[in-house]
Amino acid sequence: MKQFTTKRVLVTGGAGFLGSHLCDRLVADGHDVLCVDNFFTGSKVNISQLIDRPGFELMRHDVTFPLYVEVDEIYNMACPASPIHYQHDPVQTTKTSVHGAINMLGLAKRVGAKILQASTSEVYGDPSVHPQVEEYWGNVNPIGLRSCYDEGKRCAETLFFDYYRQHRLRIKVARIFNTYGPRMHPNDGRVVSNFIVQALQSEPITIYGDGSQTRAFCYVDDMIEAFLLLMKSPDPVTGPINIGNPGEFTMLELAEAVLEITNSKSRIVRQPLPVDDPRQRRPDIEKAQQLLGWTPKVPLKEGLARTVEYFDKLISAPKKAVRV
Ligand code: NAD
Numbered sequence: 001m002k003q004f005t006t007k008r009v010l011v012t013g014g015a016g017f018l019g020s021h022l023c024d025r026l027v028a029d030g031h032d033v034l035c036v037d038n039f040f041t042g043s044k045v046n047i048s049q050l051i052d053r054p055g056f057e058l059m060r061h062d063v064t065f066p067l068y069v070e071v072d073e074i075y076n077m078a079c080p081a082s083p084i085h086y087q088h089d090p091v092q093t094t095k096t097s098v099h100g101a102i103n104m105l106g107l108a109k110r111v112g113a114k115i116l117q118a119s120t121s122e123v124y125g126d127p128s129v130h131p132q133v134e135e136y137w138g139n140v141n142p143i144g145l146r147s148c149y150d151e152g153k154r155c156a157e158t159l160f161f162d163y164y165r166q167h168r169l170r171i172k173v174a175r176i177f178n179t180y181g182p183r184m185h186p187n188d189g190r191v192v193s194n195f196i197v198q199a200l201q202s203e204p205i206t207i208y209g210d211g212s213q214t215r216a217f218c219y220v221d222d223m224i225e226a227f228l229l230l231m232k233s234p235d236p237v238t239g240p241i242n243i244g245n246p247g248e249f250t251m252l253e254l255a256e257a258v259l260e261i262t263n264s265k266s267r268i269v270r271q272p273l274p275v276d277d278p279r280q281r282r283p284d285i286e287k288a289q290q291l292l293g294w295t296p297k298v299p300l301k302e303g304l305a306r307t308v309e310y311f312d313k314l315i316s317a318p319k320k321a322v323r324v
Pocket residue numbers: 012013014015016017018019036037038039040041042043061062063064076077078079080081082096100118119120121176177178179180185
């Protein structure tokens with residue numbers, strides 16, 4: 001007999017890094033989870049532990065096409081998140097954010113579901129306000145290499161708020177800041193996975209530019225907790241709401257922390273700074289603290305140590321067991 005509180009929850013992008021941790025947590029909490037993914041950057045390995053669980057269902061589907069299912073809540077996580085992946089097919093990236101949002105909002109409207117959007121700190125672009133507050137409108141190049149992602153996510157936010165105003169949908173918009181942890185793709189080019197994999201393989205650590213640019217890194221478990229609290233928050237709480245760890249580090253500091261934790265002798269090398277790379281980024285999380293009662297708990301060094309443990313196992317595992 002199902003518990004009265006069991007919900008049918010759709011997670012798009014559920015086979016990705018954040019989506020798979022979210023599916024784990026929702027299944028553990030006793031919900032029926034439908035994971036929808038086109039496996040562009042996600043992997044069946046990320047959700048292999050859930051496949052035989054009765055509350056879990058997997059569907060291969062691209063969210064740029066309509067989806068007709070019956071659910072109570074939707075977490076719209078589908079979208080490649082690392083610059084090399086989202087720039088691989090930029091038109092598809094914009095379609096995923098924009099058509100994907102329209103389809104998921106249309107679905108939410110038809111079935112009366114509550115819907116959460118995985119937005120991003122990238123909506124602030126290369127920010128001139130620091131730390132970033134939700135009221136800041138951002139500084140985004142609309143025609144640059146990153147704009148397929150940044151502008152796609154900004155347009156998705158527009159759609160969420162127009163469905164909210166026009167159709168009274170129950171929406172939740174999370175502006176996610178850099179998040180790291182186990183199940184990041186080892187080759188997706190993001191800084192935490194790059195540095196850890198390089199350090200573990202005694203390869204040079206690649207710092208882009210002079211390494212003085214900053215980011216604030218949130219451990220994945222803290223992020224998932226915030227998603228659940230935001231989804232559960234009363235209807236007037238729509239966001240957008242910053243979710244991230246306000247601890248701010250330069251890329252040089254991050255490299256040093258990774259070298260220390262891995263006890264690696266890798267040397268640091270410089271490579272050119274990518275175009276439009278934001279100089280600084282740190283969330284103001286006062287709203288999340290006040291409205292959700294949420295504060296990240298895992299300090300960078302602890303989270304890095306857990307992530308190093310994951311990559312260490314992944315790298316030493318036989319190749320075919322790693323990914324499908
Ligand atoms: P990820 O690349 O690991 O996961 C994205 C998932 O979406 C993958 O499983 C991929 O196969 C799937 N996907 C992509 N396009 C799709 C489509 N058209 N239809 C169906 N599935 C599709 O990335 P992630 O880090 O887990 O990010 C998840 C979400 O969080 C993304 O929307 C991303 O923009 C957002 N986000 C992540 C971060 C971060 O630091 N990880 C920061 C800001 C925002």
